[in-house]
Amino acid sequence: MSETQIIIAGAAGEGSKKAGLLIAKLFNAYGFRVFIHEDYESVIKGGHNFSQISVSKKESDAIKEKIDFLLALNKEAISKHKEKLKKGGVLMYDSDVIKNNFSEEEKVEIAGIPLGKIVEKAEGIPIMKNTGLVAAFSRAVGMEWKKVREVLEKELPIATEKNLKVAEIAFRSFRRIKEIKETGEEPAPLLSGNQAAALGAINAGLENYFAYPMTPSTGILQFLSQIEGVRTFQPENEIATVNMALGSAYAGKRTMVGTSGGGFALMTEGVSFSAQSEIPLVISLSQRAGPATGVPTYQGQGDLLFALNAGHGDMTRFVVAPGDVNETYYFSGKALNMAWKYQLPAIVLLDKELSENTYSFDKSFRKEKEEAIQGEMNGGYNRYDREDISPLAFPGGGAVVKATGYEHDKKGVATEDAEAVKKMQEKRMRKYEKLKEEVEDMESVNVQGEGPMAVVFWGSTKGVALRAVKDLDVRLVQPIILQPFPEKKMKKALSGVKKIIVAETNATGQLSRVLKEYGIKVSERILKYDGRPFSVEELRKRIKANI
C-alpha cells in the first residue's frame, strides 16, 4: 500500500474522532507514518465532524484534496465528502441508516456495511458502530485480524469485549480490497501539537501548569491533568491564570500557562509584568481564526504581530513558532529554558492545526532542562544586582527576594530617579542582546532546497509546504524563532533568492510585515483566511502560479 488519504466523518457525538485515531494507530502498528487533521464545529452534539488521515511511509504532515477512502457514519458525511474521492476510491458507509441510491456511473467502489445489525448481534451500544466501520476498513486495506485486535484491545479500554466482538463480526463480514505490508519501521509515538508542547515543557522541568479553557489550547490542560507529577489548576479567568503563574515562578517553580488569542489579550498585562519584574513566564498561545470570538474551532495565524508586540511598555520577549510536533516538543522546552535563563516572558506560538492535529513523533527531538543562574541564598542578596542577567533566588531560602512591576533599584525597591530608570532599562536590554546572540546560534531557521525562488512560511503550514513544492525548483524557508528575530540566519537563508513568496493562513500577511521590518522584500503573498489549512494541491497550484 502506498500513500493513502482517508476521511471518516459523522455527527458530533458519533465518535468519528476516536475512529480516526484508531485508524492512525492501526497504520502506525504496521510501521507507517500518519497524520490526522481534525475538522469539527463548535457544537457538542450534531453538526458535522471529520478526521482526515494521511498515511505514508515517510512523514507527511499534510492533507490532500483527493482521498482514497471515505468512511461515512451518516448521510451528510457522504454528501459533504463524496466529490473528494479519487477514481477507484472506496466509499464505506452504514447501510442500516443510509439507503444505497448511488448511480451506476460512480467511478468509486461502494460498500454498505450493516453496522446497526452488527452492533445488535454483538449486544453492543450504538456508539460502537464506529468500531465496526474501522474494523471493516482494516479488512479492506488488507490488515490481519490478530494485529487489528491487538491495537483495538489497547485503544478501547471501556467495554472492550463487546467492542471487540463488534469489530470481529464487521471484520469477518467484509472483504479484502488492497494489500498491506509492514514497512519495517518501529511504530512512532502519535502526538498532537498540544501534547508535544506539554511533554517538551515537562522535559525542561515544568512543574506547574495553569490555564483557563479555550479552544484550541484546552488540550494541553486536559493532557497535563492526567499526568501525575505536574500540578495543574484552572483559575477563574486568564488574568488570574497569568498572575498565578508569575507568583508560582517567583516562588521557584517552572510554570507555564496556555490560552488562545482572546485569553492572551487578557494576559498581556502579565506579560508586561514578567518583563519588568524579570519573573520567568511561559505562555503557550494557540491561535485560531479571529478576530474576537472568530471561528473558534478553525485555523488562523492572526496573532503573530500581537504576540511579537504583546505587553504594554517598551519591552522584549522570546517568541517561537514551531511547525510540527518535533519542533513543538523541542521549542516548548527551549522556551521554558530561555524564560528561566533570561528571566523574561516567552511565548510558544501554536495554531489550531498544529495544536489539535496528530502527528508521528520523532524521538530525537528531545530537549532537556537547562539550569537557570541561581543566586546565593544569603542575606546580602539583591534581586537586580547585575548589568544583565541577575542570579535568581527564591523566598524561604534565606535571602530577601523582592520582585516588582515598578521601575526599581538593584534591591527591587521602586525608583523614579532618572539615572536609575535609564540604568535598569539598559540592564534589561543588555540581557536581550545576549539572548539575541544565543538565538543566532540556535536552529532558528529551517531551509530546504536552493532554488532562486523562496517560499517562506511559519507554523503548521510546514507540513503542507514540504509536500507542495515536490519537484519544483523552490527554496523553502521557515523562521521558527520570531523574537529575537534571527536576522543573520534569515538573510543567509535567502541569499541569492530572486523572488520571495510568503504563505500564511491570515488575511493581512503578518509574516510579510515582519520581514519588511528587516529589509526583506516580499514579492507575493499567498494568503488563506477561510479557517481551513492549505491543502497540498491548493498551495502547489498557488506557488506554481508565481513561477
Next chain:
Amino acid sequence: MNNLILPTKNTWCPGCGNFGIQRALGEAINKTDKNRTVLVTGIGCHGKMADYLNINSVYALHGRAIPVAEGVKMGNGDLQVVCCVGDGDTYNEGISHLLHAAKRNSDITVLVHDNRVFALTVNQPTLTSPKGFVSTTTPKGKKEEALNPLEVMLSVGATFVARSFAGKPEHLERIILEGMRHPGFSFIEILQPCVAWYSTMEIYNERAYEMEKEFLPLAEAKEKAQEWDYNNGERIPLGIFYKKEKEGFDKQLEKSFFVDTEKILEKSK
C-alpha cells in the same frame, strides 16, 4: 519592628493610616517566621508597604495581588503569604480574584487597606465610598451605594472574616496574627483614615467598638456585619466575625514531582 524597616524614603502623608497598619503587620511578622513570609501588594498607597519592609515581596499589578499570592502558595506551600491590597485595588479592579480566593479557601492572609477612596490617583470614589461622596470625578456626589465587603465575604464562604481599624494597632496586630495562623483564607478588612481625601479618624474613633465574643456563628456574623453597612449604621463592630477550620486549597492540589516522559511517549504509540 524597626528591624524590618528599609532605609527607603517614606512618602505616605504624615498621619496616614498606613503607618498604623505597617506597625501592626511588622510586629505580627516578627512573631512568626520572617524568612518564610512573602508579602504581595497591589497598586495604591498601601502597595508601598512592599518598598518599606525588608521582607520577601512581590509588588504586583493593580488588582492582581491575590492571584499572585495564590500562585506563590501553589509554588511553595511552606511559605506564609500575606497580601496588602487596597479597596480600589481589590474591590474595584480585582474583586473576582477576591471572591474566588475566598471561595476556594486559598491559604493566604488578605489585609484590605480600606480608606474608601482612590487616594494615590488624587481622590476618586471606590466601591466602599458612601453614596453622595464628593470627589474629583463625582463633583455632585457618588450615585452608587457602597459595598459591604464583610457581607460579601461571609456569603462566598470565607473561613476567616475580620475587621479592624488602623487607629488601633494592637487590636490590628492581634487580628493579623490570628489571620496568619488560620489555615485557609483570611480576610481582614482594615478601616484606614485618609488624611488627604477622606478623613474618617474621628468618626471611627467615635463609633468603632471591639466585639466581646471571639467569633460568631455564621448567621449571627452575617447579622452583625449589617450593623454598619458602609452607608448607614451608628456603631461599627470590630473583631473576628467568623472563623471556621478548613484545609487550605493548595494542600488539595496534586504534588509536582519527576515525570518520565519516555513512558508517556511509549504509551502514545
